Amino acid sequence: MDLISRISRQFDDSVRVKQQSREALAAPIAGAIDTMTQALLANGKILACGNGGSAADSQHFAAELVNRFEMERPPLAAIALTTDSSTLTSIANDYDYVQVFSKQVQALGQPGDVLLAISTSGNSPNVIEAIQAAHERDMRVVALTGKGGGKMTETLAPDDIHICVPSDRTARIQEVHLVVLHCLCDGIDCLLLGVEE
Ligand SMILES: O=C(CO)[C@@H](O)[C@H](O)[C@H](O)[C@H](O)COP(=O)(O)O
Ligand SMILES: [Zn+2]
Secondary structure: OOHHHHHHHHHHHHHHHHHHHHHHHHHHHHHHHHHHHHHHHOOOOEEEEOOOHHHHHHHHHHHHHHOOOOOOOOOOOEEEOOOOHHHHHHHHHHOOHHHOOHHHHHHHOOOOOEEEEEOOOOOOHHHHHHHHHHHHOOOEEEEEEOHHHOOHHHHOOOOOEEEEOOOOOHHHHHHHHHHHHHHHHHHHHHHHHOOOO
């Protein structure tokens, strides 16, 4: 096995999917920046959820809003629903793993808040239940998916935002999700701070 050419292929593939995503996703990303900024300016918050690598993405994004991204600005309200092991294990143990995020949305979500729902397949049942709980709380949803969006496509409401990476490979989709999250952080900071460039 030629490891060097295998590694080169991974990089080439990642660059190709990122370039295709730039064309396809710039408009919905701009919409998500606007939606999240309006929510934050109205004293709303962002709740983020996902499984596996998407759980890590949820935490990464919440940390960049609560602490900082690249510019100095006041802390912003964001919570990853993936971090409290007592809450997660008790819901999974007493009820079902499918409810680990939706129960937290029911507890913490307020009208005007935004749910960031991350799933590379669009099919994770606990993320889908979180979206349904967000709708019941009059929250908007920003969905980060791939693989055509899966079942999440039909779960989303007309004024939700769907950012669907044009790839069928989980790793490539996750790599683009990280770029999207950094675009969201950068765009929110620019709108809040009035940065021109
Ligand atoms: O990071 C990876 C694979 O790259 C995995 O941990 C992956 O996130 C997990 O298998 C998730 O459970 C997949 O869920 P989803 O993205 O389909 O919602
Ligand atoms: Zn991964």
